[in-house]
Amino acid sequence: MLQTTPFLLVLFLALGAHGLSVKKCSLTGRWVNDLGSNMTITTVNANGAFSGTYHTAVTATSNEIKLSPLQGSLQKSPNQKGQPTFGFTVNWSFSDSVTVFTGQCFVDDNGKEVVKTMWLLRSHMDDIKNDWKATRVGTNVFTRLQSQE
């Protein structure tokens, strides 16, 4: 018993230190994706509800691109282990479309935060006959924009 106590103490400290050093992925902040679009997530509340803004680099329309609001929900279960899943909707302010994104905020092997997403872009159709061509699908990868301080 006397010999096992120091062993257990070392094991406990090692596991504790590991737990403290595990880097988590936080959605809050400024992000850029592989298309050059910028996203800012300003607030994530205790229930995981979040909001922010999205500036897309591209559009399926001929409209002038404008900053658009986004609203989302982050999974808060303990199983997320600091790399949470989430979904958000961008309600485009310059078109009749809506995009829904779903994804996960990862920490890669270099300790860098990477947000992997998949999206559906629903465009407005004037005629039900055109519904078949209303939805585009794709993926985007976001990395954190470093602040220039």
Ligand code: BTN
């Ligand atoms: C529209 O064209 O009606 C609105 C802009 C859509 C931009 C899309 S959303 C998915 C993809 N990822 C981006 O960052 N921009 C495009």
